Amino acid sequence: DADVTQTPRNRITKTGKRIMLECSQTKGHDRMYWYRQDPGLGLRLIYYSFDVKDINKGEISDGYSVSRQAQAKFSLSLESAIPNQTALYFCATSDSRTGGIYGYTFGSGTRLTVV
Amino acid sequence: AQTVTQSQPEMSVQEAETVTLSCTYDTSESDYYLFWYKQPPSRQMILVIRQEAYKQQNATENRFSVNFQKAAKSFSLKISDSQLGDAAMYFCAHKTGANNLFFGTGTRLTVIP
Numbered sequence: 001d002a003d004v005t006q007t008p009r010n011r012i013t014k015t016g017k018r019i020m021l022e023c024s025q026t027k028g029h030d031r032m033y034w035y036r037q038d039p040g041l042g043l044r045l046i047y048y049s050f051d052v053k054d055i056n057k058g059e060i061s062d063g064y065s066v067s068r069q070a071q072a073k074f075s076l077s078l079e080s081a082i083p084n085q086t087a088l089y090f091c092a093t094s095d096s097r098t099g100g101i102y103g104y105t106f107g108s109g110t111r112l113t114v115v
Numbered sequence: 116a117q118t119v120t121q122s123q124p125e126m127s128v129q130e131a132e133t134v135t136l137s138c139t140y141d142t143s144e145s146d147y148y149l150f151w152y153k154q155p156p157s158r159q160m161i162l163v164i165r166q167e168a169y170k171q172q173n174a175t176e177n178r179f180s181v182n183f184q185k186a187a188k189s190f191s192l193k194i195s196d197s198q199l200g201d202a203a204m205y206f207c208a209h210k211t212g213a214n215n216l217f218f219g220t221g222t223r224l225t226v227i228p
Binding site: 033035040041042043044045048058088090092094099100101102103104106108109111 | 119121124148150152157158159160162165167206208210212215216217218219220221
């Protein structure tokens with residue numbers, strides 16, 4: 001099994017619908033992240049969480065919300081999806097004991113299309 | 116603010132040849148870390164190589180090596196003996212102690228048989 005699992009792998013949804021992307025990890029890491037990848041823009045940070053009670057906005061949080069249900073689970077919600085939220089979404093984890101200096105561990109991504 | 120610039124949106128290389136992907140960054144910190152990630156068509160983000168800013172020696176991982184020029188804030192990736200499996204998007208990324216991992220816009224590498 002993958003260390004960081006994202007579901008669904010692909011999703012097509014309609015404008016205005018609420019959608020949740022889920023992420024779970026078996027790395028035992030305490031820090032979790034949501035990134036968005038767009039062509040020509042690279043990966044940009046949406047939200048991050050350093051522990052269950054700590055949620056922080058990233059570079060592009062507008063239109064998104066997150067929930068850290070447990071140390072191993074971090075979900076991303078789009079309350080009312082719009083077409084420009086069509087993108088590839090990545091969940092990542094890191095360990096506070098090393099401060100992420102060895103890089104983050106990424107899931108396989110969720111490709112979201114909003115029509 | 117963190118910035119990471121990859122000025123080559125696309126690159127190509129002949130199989131078995133060598134290619135260098137460019138990356139520049141900006142930071143006011145003296146202690147930081149630099150990374151190259153590979154994203155093949157499977158979408159998985161794979162860490163290729165990392166460099167610690169306080170180490171002068173360039174990192175090497177098999178056919179992958181970096182040219183780290185701290186004063187110039189440059190961190191290029193050299194791929195030697197290119198293979199078809201090296202075809203992917205490559206992202207340069209930077210991290211300081213306090214900040215999160217910050218990515219460049221990526222370079223798409225094509226390997227020509």
